[in-house]
Amino acid sequence: MLWLALYFPMLGLEERLDTLDGDTTGPAVLVADNRVVQVNEQARRAEIALGSTLATANSIVPELNHFNRDPSAEEERLGRLAEMAYRYTPKVSPAPPDALLLEVRGSLRLFGGLKALSVQLADECRRLGHEQSLAVATTPLAALMLARSGMETFGDELDPSRVGEKSVRTALRGVSLTHSDLPPRDLERLANMGITRIDELLRLPPGELGKRFGLTLIDYLARLTGRKSDPRAFIEPHERFQSSVHLLEPVRGKDALLFPMRKLAAELARWLARRHFGARLLTWTVKPLTGPAVVLTVEFAQPRRDDLSFLNLSRLKLDSADMPGEVMSVSLRADFVAPFTTALADLWGMTEHSTATHAELVDLLAAKLGAEAVRGLCSVDDHRPEQAWSTEHPVSQGAGRTVGSDLALGYSRPMWLLDLPKPIDAKLYEMVSGPERIETGWWEREFAARNPPEKRNGYAVARDYYVAYSKHGAKCWLYREQNERWFLHGYFS
Amino acid sequence: MLEIPDTKGSITRALPNLWRASELPGLRSAGIKSDGIETGFPGLDDVLFDQGWPRTGLTELLLDDPGIGELTLLASALASLSATEERLIAWIAPPFVPFAPALAAVGIDVSKMLLVYPDNHADALWTFEQVLKTGACSALLGWLAEHELKFAEIRRLQFAARQGRTWAGLFRPTTAAGNASPAELRLRLWPRPGGLQLDVIKRRGGWPLSGIELDFDADIDTRSCLDTRHPADESCSG
Incomplete structure (x- = not known):
């Protein structure tokens, strides 16, 4: 040993x-029980002795x-x-x-x-x-x-x-x-x-x-x-990063917060680099003098580990958040730590932009606009139009590419779908083809009934769909419910 | 379909090989490389300077009522971009939901779609600019609040679009046609049964044109209005 x-x-x-x-x-000193216990270089040069009282030290160096x-x-x-x-x-x-x-x-x-x-x-x-x-x-x-x-x-x-x-x-x-x-x-x-x-x-x-x-x-x-053995307990490294900076004086304003944030981001980057890991989710907790703490979360589409991008994206998040007046401490936690893989760059530059750039753009937009505002798209194999598409986290691999079986059967579907079908007067439309009956989803009827009326849409449906031209010349997708009410559900565009 | 205004017939007759500036193919044969994204409509490709949608600069699409065929106009280009490029296709504040099964049916890879819904005009402009600047998207389709949109902002977008390699489509109402715009290409879209009618308000290397007619594959129209299949027939498939 x-x-x-x-x-x-x-x-x-x-x-x-x-x-x-x-x-x-x-010059600076550390004080315990009103006695100087540690002095820095300047204080030592000023001949502040260890063990002297704070009053003595202050009288030497005001x-x-x-x-x-x-x-x-x-x-x-x-x-x-x-x-x-x-x-x-x-x-x-x-x-x-x-x-x-x-x-x-x-x-x-x-x-x-x-x-x-x-x-x-x-x-x-x-x-x-x-x-x-x-x-x-x-x-x-x-x-x-x-x-x-x-x-x-x-x-x-x-x-x-x-x-x-x-x-x-x-x-x-x-x-x-x-x-x-x-x-x-x-x-x-x-x-x-x-x-x-x-x-x-x-x-x-x-x-x-x-x-x-x-x-x-x-x-x-x-x-x-060494005549007697002296066993020691060794540390186990943490698998989750958590660190905080406690400020001695409260800081005001978002710019002042960047200093402790930079420090923490750099620390996290070092921590990740040592483990060859990347972080998917950062959580900043900003604690004010009084009142509840403010929590900011920054999510990445792919694991990252460079402090600059941590900081830039967190900054965007910070800009749109309400901050307490006086901040006492900032802490950073990193979850979803995953092995970091660098994107393989193409030797000949044939693909100018790899998925890493997609992820960067998605992260950038999500940090500024909120994760809810940035979505991917996938189609789901379902006859009900409302259920035949879904939004998903963008840039996820193997996104749904199933083409609805309706299309396989030769039915045409509009490219624009209205989020909520709009009640219309069918007399204003010129019918082109139809009807196509879509009646399905009865297994979710009970589930739909439990929802408020405005959310019941699209679960259990029994509709006759028609293709029609509006008076503006747009090719529309209409349906008639069993109670004879007509709705506009999309544009073929 | 396309009419090039023939002003001086006598000159043409006297000098049949004379190249006139309004003849785009002449320009191309002079060695200028076309770099456009094919629109899927040969008649439209012919009048566009790049023989397709321009890869740099803004493309303005002016239309009043959504759904008149604007997506079918773009579909072929979107399909080829999503098939050949790894990059995403961004939709900024689309007025409706792009219906994934229908996009997939025309060959668009829906997994490359990126839908962004900014809260306000300022955020939408920011998103527009970021998408263009990062170059992470092969195409961008954007809808901005027209009453808040200023000339300087369009110029800024046009500038950003010229830097990256992103086909940037901006949708605006036809009322904007009368106002000057720094966009690279401006098209006005009119509804037409079974297709679209286009006016080229502004294009590179040519005068404005009007009355270009595009025919879409009218496969739905071929299905009879009197399609009287009994619901029971479909129940086996559904």
Whole structure:
């Protein structure tokens, strides 16, 4: 086993800073119980000490940004970082509150060695806006301790083949006990005994230590040096994407919303790319300060995974939606995640436009006009005119191509059909041919009766159809019901 | 069927090989490639500059009463486009439901139809423009609110239609015939028993024409009005 520990010393502060617009260059601190617990580079340069009160810090730098610690947000962020690390090894275990443990033995060859792997990991963390320090050891606790101490351990002395208690002891030589997981009370007692470094502690006889400090310390040291196994629970990556941005200050207006939306869209695109997946349905939830949340759904005809199209289509949806005045948080969920297949481009450009472009157009129109306003068409094998066609989701494969059996029998059907047959005066029409009796659908008579009268149309029908010319010269399709009433049902056009 | 106004008979007689600008076939034989979509009516193809519906630019179809045969006029071109091209055919705010079995019966692949119902004029114009710009459709048939339609908007659509490779049909009432339009081709449709009568109001490479008569295959008319088949005969098939 070869453990790589990723330690994020400023996780809490960076997570908070992430929710701000743009770049924050000013000094910033993270505060817990009115004490400064994390400082950024500028604040460190201004010599704000860790542990000082907020009042002291403010007196040193009046324009200081301060944030309160949010443990749940940190935990969520750590979880997301763990998902990021999942790309490098399937064995990722979070070590709350601010570190990850990766078992990397199996990944060394793929990523070209420990050095190359750690450089890639560090780059990825930096891109996500996180300072990190990284260390490798043969036990998880030792890796963690080394990472916290900031002592990088790559190099020739770390040969993965040399596994054993000895190598851990060598690696840990000179590391301060403050980087261990020991409780502060034990640290103080050890310091009073003149023991401040881990190698000094390890040199003491375990029996005597156990008597003075209890079994927990012995157990810790055993796991640290690898004398006792230290099994870890590894994460299972989520199969559904859900993420949110909580804004520190409420934003107004749709343009201001685009900033957090862009961030989430980019995050989703990365998530999908890692899994080689595409999303079919996005759900944005915009939560205002008070009142109900606004939900926007964006649907795609085919799975997609580029953040630009996520954003462009969501923007169209946003334009037509009513937004609350002050927005506090934005979250994004992706459902119907499916394996992503890129459209095969024609080598010779014979087909200029593939179905991918159809899907894009359909998505574009549906995002602006609503999914209901964009339809495909298919014919259904049914004698009843109202049932012989149906709208469907456009660009679905294998759309119905059945030609109604009426047509096969030689009956002509109009190209324009009226949605609702229009009552007419038959005297104004000149009959050409007919009648054609359509009497069917009796099996749905009961179902039709349950509907309100205006919706009963077209279920159980008993009609005599005629072809006739109107006084405008249009060739019409009329029918007479059994009660002698005449209706216009279509134009042959 | 088509009459080319013969103004100077004496010149023609004196110089029988003289090419006159109004003779479109002459233009074509001069090497200009025709690129139109065949209308299915040879008489109409002959008078159109592209020997068919133009692939770029707007085609305006002016008619007052829907159902006089406008779809039969377009059916052959729609059938060939839907058969030869992968692209969709968009219907923007059609006045009635295009009846799928009937479209299929004339050879139109209904799975390529895209029906769009925008809520208002602005959305309809936007849809029109997007369809033309993306080039994802081989043809577009659009109905816009005439009382809201401005000259500048038609010009914008014509511009968009010239960019893409989409046959763009815009349906308008005949009252629009008197107004100028930047469209590529403008046809006025009159009802005629068993067919249609067309006036070419504007076309490329030619003068306006009137009185082109098209005959549709009148298969329904051949069926007798006194078709007295007993309902019982049909019950076995239905």
